[in-house]
Amino acid sequence: MPPRPRPDRREFPTLPRRPIRMVLDGVSYLPNIGTMFRLCDAFRVERLYVCGFDLEAHKRRLLSAAAGTVGWVPWESRPDAAGVVRESRAAGYLVAAIELCDESVAPEAMRCDAPLCLVIGAERHGVSAEVLALADQRVEIPSDGLGGSINLTTAAAIVLYAASRKYPLDDGARG
Numbered sequence: 001m002p003p004r005p006r007p008d009r010r011e012f013p014t015l016p017r018r019p020i021r022m023v024l025d026g027v028s029y030l031p032n033i034g035t036m037f038r039l040c041d042a043f044r045v046e047r048l049y050v051c052g053f054d055l056e057a058h059k060r061r062l063l064s065a066a067a068g069t070v071g072w073v074p075w076e077s078r079p080d081a082a083g084v085v086r087e088s089r090a091a092g093y094l095v096a097a098i099e100l101c102d103e104s105v106a107p108e109a110m111r112c113d114a115p116l117c118l119v120i121g122a123e124r125h126g127v128s129a130e131v132l133a134l135a136d137q138r139v140e141i142p143s144d145g146l147g148g149s150i151n152l153t154t155a156a157a158i159v160l161y162a163a164s165r166k167y168p169l170d171d172g173a174r175g
Contacts, residue, residue, distance in 0.1 A: 012072060017046045018167040019115035020160070021088055025081035025131055026052040026122045027152065034065025035153040041069040043164045046115075048073055051081035081119055082130045088117035089134065095119065097127045097135040098159050100149060104140035107162035111137055116163055120156050 007015055022045050027033060033050060040048045055062075055077045057070050078084055085095050094111055098120040119135065121127035132138070141155050149155075 009072075015044065016169055017044045017074075018164055018169065019093075020045045020163055020167065021047050021049065021084070021093065021115075021117045022156070022160070023049045023081050023084050023088075023117060023119040023131075024051060024053075024121075025119050025127050026125060027120070028053040028122065030059055030061040031065040032123075032151075032153050034062045034067075034070075036156060037062075037066040037069040037073050037075070039153065039157055039160055040073045040075070043160045044169060045160070046074065048075040049078050049081070049084045050075065051078045051084060053077070081128060082134065085117060085119060085131050085134045088115075091115075093117040094137065095131075095135045096137045096139050096159075097121075097132055098140070098152075098155055099127045099132060099138050100140045101132070101138045104138040106142060107139055107159045110139050110159070110162060110166075112163055112166035116167075118156070118159060118163065120152050123152050 022036065022040055024033065024036060036048060063070060089095055093115045095117045096110055098118060119127055119131050139159055141150055141158050143149055
């Protein structure tokens with residue numbers, strides 16, 4: 001199968017985006033944030049929210065990991081993830097926290113019957129208790145290894161891929 005053509009830089013801002021908001025809850029490690037920009041670009045996520053960390057988008061470690069995507073991924077910095085989650089719920093979004101919990105489901109079992117607000121927390125602390133209490137569902141990546149978990153950007157990539165299949169893009173051959 002030949003690779004799909006990439007969109008033209010001039011046309012890209014006009015292309016549809018998936019109704020997915022990606023919320024980083026306390027993530028401050030610049031390479032992880034940069035990789036999240038790349039993921040949000042790859043899956044044409046509606047908006048990336050960097051919460052609990054005053055992001056300076058010109059930092060070299062961020063720009064290196066983002067590989068040029070900071071310029072065209074819609075994003076904003078917010079003081080706390082709970083505020084974004086509350087706004088999203090009020091706007092009709094389902095809230096899914098990517099977190100290891102007793103009641104977590106695998107990505108393929110995630111509900112996607114409304115726009116989706118995905119929240120992922122920092123590696124050491126995870127999603128905050130306040131946001132977990134607001135979440136409609138919790139999603140985890142099953143792990144068979146001794147470590148018990150995987151890097152947050154890898155987990156986000158798996159969950160974003162599963163979610164993106166449930167929100168196809170309507171722009172011809174791409175998507």
